[in-house]
Amino acid sequence: MTPLLEQFISESRDFLPEINEKLMRLETEAGNAQVMNELFRLVHTLKGNSGLFDFPEMTRVLHACEDLLDAVRDNRASYSESMADCLLEAMDFSGMLLDEIESSEKIDSKHARMSVELTASLLHLIESKQESNKAVGLAQKNDRSTIFKLPNELDSDLRKRLYCAIVNDSLPVVYIEYAPESECFFKGEDPFFQVRQIPEIVWRSIQVTSPDFDIKHIDPYQCGLKFRILCRAEASELQELFRYTPEQVKIISLTPEDLLPFDRIKFPEGIQAERTDQTLDELGEGEVLALTEEQTIALREILCAQRDVLAQADDVPWLKGRLRSVAVALTAIHRALGRIDSIPMIEAALNDALAHETSAPLQEWLEKHAPETALISTALEENADFEPKFGRRAEDVICGPKTLKVDQEKIDRLMALIGEMVVAKNSLPYLALRAENQFGSRELAREIKTEYAVINRIAEEMQDAIMQVRMLPVSFIFQRFPRLVRDISKRLGKQVTLVMEGENTEADKNIVEALADPLIHIIRNSLDHGIEKPDAREASGKSKAGRLTIRAGQESDRVVIEITDDGRGVDPEIVKRKAYEKGLIDEIERERMSDREAVNLVFAAGFSTAAKVSEISGRGVGMDVVRNAVEKVNGTVVMESDNGKGTRVLLSLPLSMAVTNVMIIESNNQIFGVPMDTVVETVRVSESAIRVIKKRQAAVLRGRIVPLLSLNRLLGIGTRQRLDDDNKYAALVVRIRGEQVGVLVDNFHETVDIILKPVNGILSGLNAYAGSALLGDGSVLMVLNPKELV
Amino acid sequence: MAIDYRNECAVFSDVVGVEEADGLLEWLEINPGKPVVLEKCQHLHTAILQVLMMFKPPVSVFPANEELCNWLTELWPQNPGE
Numbered sequence: 087m088t089p090l091l092e093q094f095i096s097e098s099r100d101f102l103p104e105i106n107e108k109l110m111r112l113e114t115e116a117g118n119a120q121v122m123n124e125l126f127r128l129v130h131t132l133k134g135n136s137g138l139f140d141f142p143e144m145t146r147v148l149h150a151c152e153d154l155l156d157a158v159r160d161n162r163a164s165y166s167e168s169m170a171d172c173l174l175e176a177m178d179f180s181g182m183l184l185d186e187i188e189s190s191e192k193i194d195s196k197h198a199r200m201s202v203e204l205t206a207s208l209l210h211l212i213e214s215k216q217e218s219n220k221a222v223g224l225a226q227k228n229d230r231s232t233i234f235k236l237p238n239e240l241d242s243d244l245r246k247r248l249y250c251a252i253v254n255d256s257l258p259v260v261y262i263e264y265a266p267e268s269e270c271f272f273k274g275e276d277p278f279f280q281v282r283q284i285p286e287i288v289w290r291s292i293q294v295t296s297p298d299f300d301i302k303h304i305d306p307y308q309c310g311l312k313f314r315i316l317c318r319a320e321a322s323e324l325q326e327l328f329r330y331t332p333e334q335v336k337i338i339s340l341t342p343e344d345l346l347p348f349d350r351i352k353f354p355e356g357i358q359a360e361r362t363d364q365t366l367d368e369l370g371e372g373e374v375l376a377l378t379e380e381q382t383i384a385l386r387e388i389l390c391a392q393r394d395v396l397a398q399a400d401d402v403p404w405l406k407g408r409l410r411s412v413a414v415a416l417t418a419i420h421r422a423l424g425r426i427d428s429i430p431m432i433e434a435a436l437n438d439a440l441a442h443e444t445s446a447p448l449q450e451w452l453e454k455h456a457p458e459t460a461l462i463s464t465a466l467e468e469n470a471d472f473e474p475k476f477g478r479r480a481e482d483v484i485c486g487p488k489t490l491k492v493d494q495e496k497i498d499r500l501m502a503l504i505g506e507m508v509v510a511k512n513s514l515p516y517l518a519l520r521a522e523n524q525f526g527s528r529e530l531a532r533e534i535k536t537e538y539a540v541i542n543r544i545a546e547e548m549q550d551a552i553m554q555v556r557m558l559p560v561s562f563i564f565q566r567f568p569r570l571v572r573d574i575s576k577r578l579g580k581q582v583t584l585v586m587e588g589e590n591t592e593a594d595k596n597i598v599e600a601l602a603d604p605l606i607h608i609i610r611n612s613l614d615h616g617i618e619k620p621d622a623r624e625a626s627g628k629s630k631a632g633r634l635t636i637r638a639g640q641e642s643d644r645v646v647i648e649i650t651d652d653g654r655g656v657d658p659e660i661v662k663r664k665a666y667e668k669g670l671i672d673e674i675e676r677e678r679m680s681d682r683e684a685v686n687l688v689f690a691a692g693f694s695t696a697a698k699v700s701e702i703s704g705r706g707v708g709m710d711v712v713r714n715a716v717e718k719v720n721g722t723v724v725m726e727s728d729n730g731k732g733t734r735v736l737l738s739l740p741l742s743m744a745v746t747n748v749m750i751i752e753s754n755n756q757i758f759g760v761p762m763d764t765v766v767e768t769v770r771v772s773e774s775a776i777r778v779i780k781k782r783q784a785a786v787l788r789g790r791i792v793p794l795l796s797l798n799r800l801l802g803i804g805t806r807q808r809l810d811d812d813n814k815y816a817a818l819v820v821r822i823r824g825e826q827v828g829v830l831v832d833n834f835h836e837t838v839d840i841i842l843k844p845v846n847g848i849l850s851g852l853n854a855y856a857g858s859a860l861l862g863d864g865s866v867l868m869v870l871n872p873k874e875l876v
Numbered sequence: 877m878a879i880d881y882r883n884e885c886a887v888f889s890d891v892v893g894v895e896e897a898d899g900l901l902e903w904l905e906i907n908p909g910k911p912v913v914l915e916k917c918q919h920l921h922t923a924i925l926q927v928l929m930m931f932k933p934p935v936s937v938f939p940a941n942e943e944l945c946n947w948l949t950e951l952w953p954q955n956p957g958e
Contacts, residue, residue, distance in 0.1 A: 292951060
């Protein structure tokens with residue numbers, strides 16, 4: 087199953103209950119335009135979605151629903167309970183089709199007929215406002231309830247042959263009448279090609295139907311043909327063939343009786359003698375017939391229709407015509423049934439009715455003298471039971487959707503709980519230690535450690551699973567960029583091509599959401615200050631249209647987002663000058679600063695290089711907001727620029743922020759935590775390997791010069807860093823803004839997962855600490871913030 | 877071209893698509909009574925069939941394709957071809 091189809095199914099499953107709910111709400115508050123509009127939108131969307139796939143049955147029904155709702159919206163039809171029934175039925179049908187699509191990825195063509203009937207009954211509701219649901223019931227009924235009259239041109243030999251084929255060999259014989267709509271050529275249909283696909287044709291006829299179809303005014307692109315075919319294929323096969331145009335096709339499986347012509351042909355002797363005789367007898371005149379089941383149904387229907395006609399209101403000008411037509415129909419029936427003595431009574435009732443201009447006398451007569459009408463109500467009820475209900479009524483088993491929509495708060499709570507559990511499990515190693523040291527039971531200690539390993543594994547998996555729930559693809563925020571870039575570049579008169587890559591990269595919901603604002607700032611800046619106007623670009627030998635690339639990707643446990651433009655870049659000299667003018671740096675810093683550092687000054691608060699303030703950017707609040715927002719979620723932002731060639735902004739963010747992995751270090755007999763995501767490596771540096779460059783310590787590690795700083799000095803502790811037994815310092819190499827710095831500490835300890843609580847209150851001013859956390863033994867661990875510390 | 881309009885007849889070949897309808901109509905109007913040769917025709921679009929049914933030009937050779945031939949002989953019963 088393709089992802090698109092999966093999404094379609096899951097979305098439709100969301101839509102259907104909503105539609106049902108709205109339909110029912112409209113029953114009580116029919117005039118509510120807002121509900122109506124919402125309903126229309128839902129149905130419209132659902133129809134549109136279904137149109138993306140090869141599900142003509144579903145699209146057709148939904149299209150009819152949409153038309154009907156549109157009619158209601160425009161007051162062309164009034165919303166009623168029966169209409170709601172019909173619409174609900176259509177939704178149930180769609181639901182059933184969805185079930186089928188989900189299990190087999192396609193819709194069986196056997197539903198085409200149901201789809202057409204539902205469509206017809208829905209459209210019928212538009213045409214006749216006051217029509218009761220009985221009409222719908224009739225429209226839905228099987229069109230095979232009467233004896234079907236075959237075309238007269240069929241010669242009797244063929245009839246006989248087919249009759250024998252059905253009766254003797256029980257082969258199917260199907261009649262197809264296909265009247266393509268006149269505009270069908272414009273839909274790419276070729277009806278003749280279609281009918282040529284019909285297998286085992288025994289009789290065929292092509293007729294010109296269109297009345298204005300003559301040589302003088304012929305429009306070859308209006309289809310005016312009708313195809314009639316008899317074939318020996320199964321009806322289901324033909325339904326499959328015509329599944330896209332079922333409303334234009336009549337497919338009828340013939341019974342032997344259908345093949346008997348009305349002028350009673352004589353069958354040659356020996357062909358199914360009894361059956362033929364019996365059938366022919368039944369069609370005899372002048373006596374009361376024993377009707378076949380189908381004929382009985384037909385009779386009931388005719389009588390039922392007459393009764394319905396009579397039941398209509400009498401205050402119409404055409405009442406007399408109506409009464410006469412009913413009387414004619416009744417007379418004809420009774421003559422056909424051989425009840426000739428009833429005919430004068432019908433006439434009397436008619437005269438009575440005409441004189442009083444009411445249908446009552448005929449109605450009374452019908453009740454009294456046509457016993458079949460008594461059966462009508464029961465027959466209709468029985469039929470009602472046969473109407474497909476698609477097994478989706480309220481009392482039926484609900485097939486739940488496979489995706490859940492969960493309130494974010496619930497997930498957050500789960501997240502908080504698993505966080506606490508991670509911390510709680512950390513107390514087990516301490517317990518093991520106590521068991522060994524305090525109570526001298528090594529074995530118990532070992533067992534506790536084993537248990538800890540198990541709980542640790544489960545907790546980690548659980549944490550991972552919950553994390554997955556919160557993951558969101560970055561496309562969530564990327565999707566609005568094309569519009570943003572289009573609008574801004576248009577306003578600025580610039581041409582920009584936006585390239586987005588890695589939209590499927592996933593990160594925690596909070597992280598993704600936190601990214602939105604910074605990214606918009608960066609993009610605006612790139613468009614406003616970075617990319618030049620087309621003529622300026624041409625002058626500097628670049629293509630007219632600038633290129634803005636947003637690339638997302640995952641690097642180990644971080645999401646990296648790179649925004650690159652090929653604009654004019656940032657001039658480090660201008661940045662330095664501006665920063666100096668605004669007092670952000672002093673003279674010495676200005677001299678000493680590398681170009682790279684200078685470029686990153688744009689992230690300093692209150693900095694703006696733009697000569698004038700534009701409506702898009704340039705108020706000097708943009709870039710430091712970016713840095714703050716990114717750092718709030720433990721991310722980093724770095725800018726690189728090649729003057730004249732373009733700018734590259736790199737955002738790096740953690741995948742998730744609930745649980746932090748920290749390394750515990752020791753200095754001056756205190757323990758501190760250092761976030762693992764900043765730690766590059768831990769090394770032991772012998773005292774002799776440390777060189778002093780300009781009063782600062784440094785060492786060569788892996789071929790690079792790494793400056794070394796003493797943690798004690800950074801924290802203002804007066805003691806020297808302790809050496810280990812081999813006269814070596816413990817150096818923790820951390821990465822700060824893309825550069826490596828060695829921090830000398832006394833000793834390394836294990837890494838732990840903690841929930842970092844930001845320091846607040848009086849301590850919140852201490853930037854050296856990222857936060858605090860509770861350790862398993864109940865002690866407090868202060869977590870350092872290397873960025874601020876160094 | 878799926879229809880080759882010659883002096884005395886129009887020769888159909890392969891699949892004659894809907895786009896030929898205009899041309900055929902024009903030719904039939906100018907050349908009433910001239911025959912069509914359908915021997916190599918595999919399929920006619922409904923629009924073409926419709927035009928042929930209107931003008932009923934004599935069919936000098938019916939399609940070699942038996943199934944298509946069945947359809948057309950039904951429509952030109954009085955003209956058994958060659």
